[in-house]
Amino acid sequence: MRKLLISVLVGLVGAGAGTPTAAQSAEPDIDVVASWNGLALDAVRAARATDADAARLYALVNVAMFDAVNGIGGRREPALIGGHGPRHANRQAAAAAAAHAVLTRTDPARTAAYDGELAADLGSLRHGVNDGAAWGRHVGEAVVAARADDGSTPVESQAAGSGAGVFRAAWSGVQYRNVRPFAVANPGRYVPGPPPALDSAAYASAFAEVAVVGDGRIPAPESLATYQFWSLPAGTSQPPGEWLRIASTVAAERDLGLADEVRLGALISMALADTTVATVGTKYTYRHWRPTTAIHESATAPDPAWVSRAGSVGSSPEYVSGHSSYSGAGATVLAGFFHTDRIAFSHATDSAPGGAARSYPGFSAAAAEAGRSRVLGGLHFDFSNRAGLEIGRAVAREVLATSLRAR
Structure with a gap:
């Protein structure tokens, strides 16, 4: 069940979202974090967004990716969305699907590009992909819903x-x-x-x-x-x-x-x-x-x-x-x-x-x-x-x- 949480204390470095399983360790070395942040940067450029709107979008994308990864055997307090994903879900798939869920809901005009990136990412992974993608999508949708009434609109x-x-x-x-x-x-x-x-x-x-x-x-x-x-x-x-x-x-x-x-x-x-x-x-x-x-x-x-x-x-x-x-x-x-x-x-x-x-x-x-x-x-x-x-x-x-x- 989804649980909305307020962020609390964290150490600076150390183990992040838990130790990956052997199957997860064998996954291809793709940088889903960099690629999805790149798409968020492109969304800001294309929309000619303000600095404030840009900062909010970047936070939505990265909070969703963190909570999706952390929810699969993670050892840290969530940034926004608590709960646990399937134990053997693929964490890279979860991160990609979480970012995809945020961007398709905040920038629907570019949905085709986001769908293509997600398909490519999931297609390169092997283990626990469906479970990871489903969990990540849930987290991304929950992040957008949780911030829908945050006061960033209407424009004043x-x-x-x-x-x-x-x-x-x-x-x-x-x-x-x-x-x-x-x-x-x-x-x-x-x-x-x-x-x-x-x-x-x-x-x-x-x-x-x-x-x-x-x-x-x-x-x-x-x-x-x-x-x-x-x-x-x-x-x-x-x-x-x-x-x-x-x-x-x-x-x-x-x-x-x-x-x-x-x-x-x-x-x-x-x-x-x-x-x-x-x-x-x-x-x-x-x-x-x-x-x-x-x-x-x-x-x-x-x-x-x-x-x-x-x-x-x-x-x-x-x-x-x-x-x-x-x-x-x-x-x-x-x-x-x-x-x-x-x-x-x-x-x-x-x-x-x-x-x-x-x-x-x-x-x-x-x-x-x-x-x-x-x-x-x-x-x-x-x-x-x-x-x-x-x-x-x-x-x-x-x-x-x-x-x-x-x-």
Whole structure:
């Protein structure tokens, strides 16, 4: 019988969903986690989904895969859906069918592609395939049903504001400030205090910095390239997707077993999704203006010709930087899972100029560059970058400390 559970404590590494049987160990080495996450990334790109919608979809897919695998002889608390699958069911089949169930229900227009991938995956497996697929389908359907009323719809907007320090345009997606979290107890506790007052030294310093480093009229090829690398606009996998891709790359390089791979996917995607709630809550609460407006209307040194290096104002309130909060969450989960931040990797984002990869000595270095790119693009003040990084780190620390506990 299906049992809906709230996520609780988990250790960081160790045995994941139990020891595979001899038959399971003899299965072909196919990476169903990477392939189904790849399809989720494609769904986000095709739909031109927002960062918030993207993070939620990634969490649905990865929570379903974790609970499906963990339910077959697993040793950890479920992420969302409890219960036990057939003892000898194929865990790879379960993971694939769970992801398929999520994606066909959230992206029905691409059902044919998902059906084809599932058929190929199941056709390459040998033992316990039907039982695994049936269990995985049950879990995936249950995950979608359990999150159907999580508050992510209907779409809500905050009206345009006016006056000094206030974001001027209307923006949509503010319902995410109240979305039910996947793993943390109360995302509202991570909403920070207000940005620096407009007459403070801290604000003056940040204002002066972005007015120079984010000025699109000043040629700065390296700054532009860094901004573009992490810009990730609509039509890309969005910032949460890049951290999911980084996790997949590092997992493949370390040849994680299926149990640990689905656990990493669930941890990082839940942290990214819950970071959305705190980030949108912060933006909605403070409604802070973007550098372009601030510089155009400065009381002391207005520059109405100033244009951001990004070439845009920004589509949501400035405080905090969502790119930064997602990066703080992603880097913190990866460092916690692997017990070290110092894992070198190379990565090319969806918006990387020329598709060229960049190399990093560790996760926090990539997160720092991603956050700083928003200042270089003239879209954020650095205090919003730093506050965003801390939101993501704090959410991720709670997820690591309280989710998928060993039983």
